[in-house]
Amino acid sequence: xxxxAGWLTVLLASASCATGAGSDTVDAGPPxxxxxxxxxxxxxxxxxxxxxxxGSDSNPGTxxxxxxxxxxxxxxAAGSGQPVLxxxxxxxxxxxxxxxxxxxxxxxxxxxxxxxxxxxxxVVAVRFEGITVPTRLVDVTVHAADATAAGASSVAIVITxxxxxxxxxxxxxPGRGGDGPGGGDGSIGTGGGNxxxxxxxxxxxxxxxxxxxxPAGGARGTSACGALGGIGGQPGHNxxxxxxxxxxxxGxGGGGGGGxxxxxxxxxPGDVGSPGGxxxxxxxxxxxxxxxxxxxxxxxxSAGGPGGGGGGGGGGGGGSNDCDSYGSSGGGGGGGGCGGTxxxxGRGxxxxxxxxxxxxxxxxxxxxxxxxxxxxxGRGGDGGGGGPGGDPGPGGPYGGGGEQxxxxxxxAGGRGGTGGGGGxGGGGGGGPSAALAxxxxxxxxxxxxxxxxxxxxxxxxxxxxGATGLATMAYNCSFF
Numbered sequence: 060x061x062x063x064a065g066w067l068t069v070l071l072a073s074a075s076c077a078t079g080a081g082s083d084t085v086d087a088g089p090p091x092x093x094x095x096x097x098x099x100x101x102x103x104x105x106x107x108x109x110x111x112x113x114g115s116d117s118n119p120g121t122x123x124x125x126x127x128x129x130x131x132x133x134x135x136a137a138g139s140g141q142p143v144l145x146x147x148x149x150x151x152x153x154x155x156x157x158x159x160x161x162x163x164x165x166x167x168x169x170x171x172x173x174x175x176x177x178x179x180x181x182v183v184a185v186r187f188e189g190i191t192v193p194t195r196l197v198d199v200t201v202h203a204a205d206a207t208a209a210g211a212s213s214v215a216i217v218i219t220x221x222x223x224x225x226x227x228x229x230x231x232x233p234g235r236g237g238d239g240p241g242g243g244d245g246s247i248g249t250g251g252g253n254x255x256x257x258x259x260x261x262x263x264x265x266x267x268x269x270x271x272x273x274p275a276g277g278a279r280g281t282s283a284c285g286a287l288g289g290i291g292g293q294p295g296h297n298x299x300x301x302x303x304x305x306x307x308x309x310g311x312g313g314g315g316g317g318g319x320x321x322x323x324x325x326x327x328p329g330d331v332g333s334p335g336g337x338x339x340x341x342x343x344x345x346x347x348x349x350x351x352x353x354x355x356x357x358x359x360x361s362a363g364g365p366g367g368g369g370g371g372g373g374g375g376g377g378g379s380n381d382c383d384s385y386g387s388s389g390g391g392g393g394g395g396g397c398g399g400t401x402x403x404x405g406r407g408x409x410x411x412x413x414x415x416x417x418x419x420x421x422x423x424x425x426x427x428x429x430x431x432x433x434x435x436x437g438r439g440g441d442g443g444g445g446g447p448g449g450d451p452g453p454g455g456p457y458g459g460g461g462e463q464x465x466x467x468x469x470x471a472g473g474r475g476g477t478g479g480g481g482g483x484g485g486g487g488g489g490g491p492s493a494a495l496a497x498x499x500x501x502x503x504x505x506x507x508x509x510x511x512x513x514x515x516x517x518x519x520x521x522x523x524x525g526a527t528g529l530a531t532m533a534y535n536c537s538f539f
Contacts (some may be wrong), residue, residue, distance in 0.1 A: 071217025084335055106163075107136040108170070110146035120236045122170060122486030129162060136160045139322065145199070147174025153181045158190040165198035165228075182206045182234065185216045187419070193223040200230040206237035206434065212352045212490070213237075213431060219350055219361050222420040229426040234458035236409035236434035236490035236516060236528075239341075239354055243484075248363060248446030251329075251394030251475035252281035257291045257372060257455030260463030264297075268382035268392055269462070277391035279305065280475055286395025288449060288475055289313045289371035294386035294431045294466060304389045307473065309367030310317065313469035314389055321467045323373030323454060326392045329476030330447055332364035338404045339527040341436050341488030341518060341525035344534075347406055347498055350415055354407025357439050363398025366445065366476025372454050375467030386466030387455025393475030394449040401481040402440025405519035408490035408528065411435045413510075418499035423508045430513030433490025433528035439521030440472035440484040448475025464526060486519030489528030497536035505538055 097539040114127035120135045129150050132143035137157045145164040156162070178184055179286025184203040187194065196216075203215040213234035216364030218224055255278030261271035276291030289305035291312060301323045304313025321381030322522045338358030342529025345355035411431035414423070454469030497503055510532040518525025 073134050073514040078137045087382035095143060097469045103409050106142045107132045108144050111148035111150055111194050118133035120208040126242040128152055133157050133160050145176050147176055149177045149179060151179045153183065154178060154185045156187045156190065156194055159192045159194060161195035163197040177202060181212060183214045183217050184289045187218040187221045187224050188334040190221040190224065190270035195225040195251055196229055198228040203233045203520035205234035206236050206409045207341045209239040210354045210406055210409050212412060214412045214415055216414045217350050218419045218421055219417045220419065223464045224419060225422045225424060227424045229447045231413040231428045233413050233431045235432045236336035238409045238434040238521060239406035239408040239437035239487035241437040242331060242357065242405045244440045244442030245400035245443030245481035247444045248397035248478040249283040250446040250447035251286060251396045253450040254288045254369065254391030254452030254472040256452045257388040257469035259455045259458035260294055260375060260385045260466040262382045262384045262462050262464060264382040265530045273385055274388045274455060276374065276388040277452040277472060279391045280368060280394030280458050282315050282368060282394035284365040284397035284438050286365040286368045288368040288392030288394045288472060291371040291389030291391045291452060291469060292316050292323060292374035293388050294374040294469060295377035295384035296385050297377045298334065298379045299377045301386055304371025304373050304472065307368030307370050307392045308395065311370040311392065311473050313370040314373035317376035317386060317467040319376045320378050320465045321376040323375045323389045323470035325470045326370030327373045328473040329367030329369045329395045329448055331476050332366040332398050332479030333481030334479040335361040335363040335398060335442055337482045337521065338439060338485035338524040340523040341407045343488055343526040344491050344529040345488065350417055352410045354409060355406030355488030356407045357487045357519060357521060359403045360401030360442050360482025363445050363479030363481045365397050366393045366448050366478045368449055369393040369475045372470030372472045375469045377420030378464040378466035380465040382464055384466045387469040390452030390454050392472035393451050395475045396446030396448045399443030399445050400479035402442045402484035405437030405439045405486040405487035405521065405525060407487040408436045408516045410491040411513050412496055413494040415496045416501040416503060419501050421503045423505045425507045427509045428494040428495040429511040430492040432514045433492045433516030436487030436489045436519035436525035439486045439523065440481050442481030445478030445480050448477050450474060462464045483522040485523040486521035486525030488525045489516030489518045491515055491529040493531050494535040495502045495536055496534040503536055503538060
């Protein structure tokens with residue numbers, strides 16, 4: 060891990076060396092290779108020559124007939140031990156280094172080291188992979204493109220499974236990390252079913268009077284999430300009291316039965332469902348899988364709870380005028396609405412990394428390694444609203460003087476409770492920004508070099524907003 064006190068000492072020394080009289084003096088390259096300092100090319104200048112302006116990849120790669128691309132130069136030099144000598148200019152290509160083939164830029168029209176060579180690469184601009192012999196990249200500025208894919212990162216230089224790698228007089232400029240996509244919004248919960256209407260009273264006596272069965276209570280409202288309404292209470296008979304309506308699924312009481320010839324009481328309404336909670340916020344840093352940064356995603360919210368079922372209405376009291384009769388039954392309680400589904404978490408954003416070294420030994424000499432801006436985390440999706448509760452069933456209607464006589468009407472059921480809203484998804488974490496990331500068993504030395512932290516990306520918006528991306532000069536590095 061990065062040792063803070065030690066790093067501060069290194070950084071101050073680097074800054075001092077970069078501005079002192081000795082900042083133009085660097086170690087000479089091995090024999091037969093052009094000087095890596097400011098002195099230019101000294102004969103013999105064996106190598107493969109590349110020039111963006113006037114070169115052609117069909118040329119042999121000599122001083123007078125240079126190639127046009129760095130990639131073609133590396134291919135031509137592979138196995139020869141010769142360096143690739145690159146003219147000043149801009150090279151719109153990504154470069155894969157080859158073992159033992161060093162690339163030296165900055166050559167002017169006379170092949171003197173006075174110019175500037177820029178590599179404009181893709182989201183990974185330069186790669187060193189599985190190289191175990193000394194291989195150098197000298198006097199170039201490396202730009203990585205902005206990441207446009209969702210959650211992708213921009214990395215100027217990636218070094219994996221390699222040793223003997225040296226970056227000298229190199230300026231590294233990664234692009235911006237890709238934004239994280241937003242989470243999906245939840246759906247409105249399913250509404251509760253309506254309570255059934257109570258049944259009318261009827262005459263039930265002997266001799267010259269009619270007879271009937273006791274009217275059933277109004278049907279309970281249904282619910283897709285089990286929040287059933289209460290059944291309406293049955294009526295009383297011959298001055299008897301009606302039956303209390305059934306309770307709703309979450310305990311909403313039924314209406315009391317009416318006394319002799321009295322109207323039944325209404326059922327209680329169901330409670331509103333509990334709201335769902337937000338998802339976890341995306342962190343400031345995710346994780347690496349090999350050389351690929353895995354963004355810090357926000358978590359999904361939780362679903363809202365169901366509303367309570369309404370209580371059934373109480374049954375009406377019985378009557379006894381002329382003929383005995385049943386009152387009307389109570390209406391059924393409305394079913395509770397279901398909770399809204401949760402929003403899904405916003406996805407984390409990609410990072411901006413100057414150099415990523417994995418299981419590698421690297422020297423970064425007289426160079427400036429910068430980091431860019433991390434992407435913006437995706438917003439957490441909104442939770443869906445709770446489903447509406449079902450309407451209460453009305454109490455049974457009056458059956459008429461010849462039927463119900465003087466029995467009481469049933470009470471109305473209670474309305475079903477609205478479901479709770481779903482929780483919002485957590486915002487995705489902002490993309491990190493690091494000039495240098497050291498992974499696995501990597502060891503890095505940075506003589507006379509400067510690391511410059513960039514800016515972490517903003518976290519995604521949400522009730523649980525994502526964290527701003529980590530911004531650091533070096534991630535997980537120990538310097539030697």
